[in-house]
Amino acid sequence: MPRVLLVEDDPAVRKGVQLALGHQGHEVSPAATGEEGLALLPSFRPDVVVLDLMLPGLSGLDVCRHIRERDQVPIIIVTARGDDVDVVVGLEAGADDYVVKPVRARVLDARIRAVLRRLAPSAAEGVRPRPETHGTLTIDRTGLVVTHEGRQVPLAPSELRLLLTLSASPGQVLSRQQLLEAVWEHSYHGDIRLVDACVKRLRSKLGEAARYVHTVRGFGYCFRAA
Known part of the structure; x- marks a missing residue:
């Protein structure tokens, strides 16, 4: 049963989402403030954090940054407006995905399950391929571990899946739409801000190896280690 930490200050929304996700088979621990959510994080050990951006006291963006300083747990942010600049800021702060209020239980459940699938090994059962090396990067697709010059790179689920896909x-150029479908499982004409923000975060974590992730202007991205 996936464990969901729900950080939402509106009592009605919090209760409604908690009940809906419970009916979908999730174990939900609710928090009314960012401070309460951070306090619950180490003891509850959630599989996913659903985080409202508009919180009293410590903002959702600050909560997102605090979590990313210590943990790579998947984060789905909730925003009142899909075109809000906070979406981009939230994604760049470390969120893996977002949903727009009013939150529809089926949509949120689908996003939760999709982000959890990003953590699943892609190798066929019973087959464990050897880690592959691209320049100074080593990628273990089964163990889901990425190292640069021998040091492990801590990647959030969307960042890891993006690197694995590229x-x-x-050398193959993938459009933003192709990456949305492969990484986020958004089959519709989705929000390319997810891709661009994730690439930005990935590059910042890869350090010198960021040069392997190339931008193909006006189209998308490709991976070149040579």
Whole structure:
């Protein structure tokens, strides 16, 4: 049963989402403030954090940054407006996905399950391929571990899945829409801000190895280690 930490200050919304996710098979621990959510994090050990951006006291953006300083747990932010600049800021702060209020239980459940699938090994059962090396990067697709010059790179689920997708076909250019479908499972004409923000975060964590992730202006991205 997936464990969901729900940080939402509106009592009605919090209760409604908690009940809906419970009916979908999730164990939900609710928090009314960012401070309460951070306090619950180490003891509850959630599989996913659903985080409202508009919180009293410590803002949702600050909560997101605090979590990313210590943990790579998937984060789905909730915003009142899909075109709000806070969406981009939230994604760049470390969120893996977002949903727009009013929150629809089926949509949120689908996003939760999709982000959890990003953590699942992609190798076929019973087969454990050897870690692959691309320049100074080593990628273990089964163990879901990425190292740069021998040091592990801590990646959030969307960042890891993005790197795995790009590096699976070195030199192949993938459009933002293709990456949305492969990484976020958004099959509709989705929000390319998810891709661009994730690439920005990935590059910041890769350090010198960020040069392997190339931008193809006006189209998308590709991975070139040579």
